[in-house]
Amino acid sequence: MQQVTHAIKFTHSSAGSSNWFSTGNPAADARELGSHALEGQLSPDVVGNAAALDVYKFLCLTIDGRSLLDRATTRDPALAEALTNDAAKAAEWLVAFSSLPETKGRLSSHTLAKQLYWPVGEGAYHLLAPLFSSSLAHAVHKRIGEDRFSDAAKAAREAERADKAHPHGYRDYPNLAIQNFGGSKPQNISQLNSERRGENYLLAAIPPVWKSPALRPPLKTETVFSHFFGRRKEVRRLVGVLKEFLRRMANDRNKNINVRETREELVAELCGEALNMAAELRNFMEPGWSAQADCQLNLAEQCWLDPARGLSDEDFATLYRRGDWQIEVSRSFGNWLNASLKTDKTIFGSAEALEWQTMLERELHKELGDE
Numbered sequence: 001m002q003q004v005t006h007a008i009k010f011t012h013s014s015a016g017s018s019n020w021f022s023t024g025n026p027a028a029d030a031r032e033l034g035s036h037a038l039e040g041q042l043s044p045d046v047v048g049n050a051a052a053l054d055v056y057k058f059l060c061l062t063i064d065g066r067s068l069l070d071r072a073t074t075r076d077p078a079l080a081e082a083l084t085n086d087a088a089k090a091a092e093w094l095v096a097f098s099s100l101p102e103t104k105g106r107l108s109s110h111t112l113a114k115q116l117y118w119p120v121g122e123g124a125y126h127l128l129a130p131l132f133s134s135s136l137a138h139a140v141h142k143r144i145g146e147d148r149f150s151d152a153a154k155a156a157r158e159a160e161r162a163d164k165a166h167p168h169g170y171r172d173y174p175n176l177a178i179q180n181f182g183g184s185k186p187q188n189i190s191q192l193n194s195e196r197r198g199e200n201y202l203l204a205a206i207p208p209v210w211k212s213p214a215l216r217p218p219l220k221t222e223t224v225f226s227h228f229f230g231r232r233k234e235v236r237r238l239v240g241v242l243k244e245f246l247r248r249m250a251n252d253r254n255k256n257i258n259v260r261e262t263r264e265e266l267v268a269e270l271c272g273e274a275l276n277m278a279a280e281l282r283n284f285m286e287p288g289w290s291a292q293a294d295c296q297l298n299l300a301e302q303c304w305l306d307p308a309r310g311l312s313d314e315d316f317a318t319l320y321r322r323g324d325w326q327i328e329v330s331r332s333f334g335n336w337l338n339a340s341l342k343t344d345k346t347i348f349g350s351a352e353a354l355e356w357q358t359m360l361e362r363e364l365h366k367e368l369g370d371e
Contacts, residue, residue: 001048010132
């Protein structure tokens with residue numbers, strides 16, 4: 001029986017090479033995942049005769065904050081006295097118990113073990129024998145198990161399904177796979193494998209599949225600023241925040257630069273959303289979509305949202321290159337924002353519309369490289 005962190009039988013149940021006990025590479029980067037990341041939370045495993053596992057469980061018992069195995073390693077006289085009155089036999093047992101973490105025999109590999117030829121230059125190489133870290137797998141298994149099945153995680157999911165507030169969130173692991181070691185006798189692999197019921201979680205090491213909502217062009221409308229743009233989720237949020245902020249500030253006689261900066265920041269975010277909308281239509285719609293019979297957008301917005309149409313339509317390309325469409329698009333944005341922010345306490349005129357217009361026009365110039 002041997003105490004280990006890395007066990008060979010996870011590679012092949014018939015492999016007979018050396019197991020290993022290691023707390024990890026102390027020089028490893030903290031951002032890298034490995035046994036070193038467990039620090040003081042590493043759970044040692046044990047391999048060997050399954051019938052002797054009860055002995056290891058006994059040695060894992062803790063008294064006054066110290067395990068019996070730790071006490072055996074330090075030759076604790078209190079443990080020796082508790083085991084037997086025969087001092088010689090007690091000393092023999094302590095030596096046997098304390099040898100659990102030691103490698104048995106010479107270090108060796110096996111034909112059924114994994115082996116990698118690692119070049120080190122000038123035709124030489126090292127033969128590496130990677131071992132499965134049962135201690136690291138145990139920490140991962142425990143963490144994922146808590147995230148999936150703990151009462152706290154279940155309560156958070158129930159709150160989410162009921163659309164209710166909850167003091168904390170929960171973690172999901174999509175496409176999680178379970179690898180099994182040992183079949184119906186997981187204890188033949190190791191003690192921790194038995195505790196995990198032979199299970200080892202495998203995280204999905206694949207790129208995410210991006211699913212974008214279907215993008216529809218703004219048809220049967222003269223301007224995207226009538227409904228198409230205003231229905232975007234982030235636009236609705238920003239308009240609501242800005243409207244509430246301006247309503248609260250309407251009667252504030254102590255208006256200062258912080259108020260103006262907050263207003264400009266929110267309008268700048270709305271300008272960014274306008275640019276995002278335009279980018280989506282340019283990148284994901286077929287060039288020339290604005291030439292459809294049911295597209296009623298004004299020519300300025302057609303130039304803005306479908307510039308690639310000019311590749312097959314020279315008259316349209318000429319309109320685009322003139323660039324005055326930017327002024328008209330920005331003017332429509334300013335008028336839309338004025339109307340969207342209107343309340344009984346906040347009524348904006350041409351001065352504010354010109355300010356909003358100027359902000360978007362400036363961003364359009366930047367985007368097109370005119371500055």
